[in-house]
Amino acid sequence: MAGRLLMGQKELLRGKLMEMVKQGKKRLKVAALALKVSYRQGKRLYAAYLSGGERALVHGNTGRPSNRRLAEETEEQARALYRERYSDFGPVFAAEELAGEKGIRISDGTLRRWLIAEGLWEGRRSRRERRPCFGEPVRFDGSHHGWFEGRGPRCCLMTMTGDAANIRYSRFFEEETTAGADGGGGYFVS
Secondary structure (H helix, E strand, C coil), X not given: CCCCCCCCHHHHHHHHHHHXXXXXXXXXXXXXXXXXXXXXXXXXXXXXXXXXXHHHHCCCCCCCCCCXXXXXXXXXXXXXXXXXXXXXXXXXXXXXXXXXXXXXXXXXXXXXXXXXXXXXXXXXXXXXXXXXXXXXXXXXXXXXECCCCCCCCCEEEEEEEECCCCEEEEEEECCCCHHHHCCCCCEEEC
């Protein structure tokens, strides 16, 4: 892979536009606008393109590890300690314990990524299963707003949502009260 040039979408677009400028199909000012850079930055990009080709448009640090990356020893030590002592902890609490007891300061997000990559942690499901029976549970919410845009009084839209079938029932009421929650009165809205 030594001879290949790693380019993202941004660099590919820059290369195409700079080539069009070189061929006289596009003016540099128009290319700079398309790239959302100033005219001066466009001139710098074009000069770099003329001297170094597409390779000059790729950032010099592309493909290199970050300077802010933690040392391999720190990562291995944190993973080993998690396996030995903190395997029943979540990543947030484990990161706090590693920082407090062992002086290993890593973010919980970094620790979570490491643990998921090693198969030591599974992310939580973000959604729970729906309830099997209709009417269990039912959620209520009231939204106060000028719903009629000045053509009527301000009111509250009370919405009842059944979790099992995701059925929604809404009515307008003067206020958000228990009378509105039990479905009495109001103005029907489907």
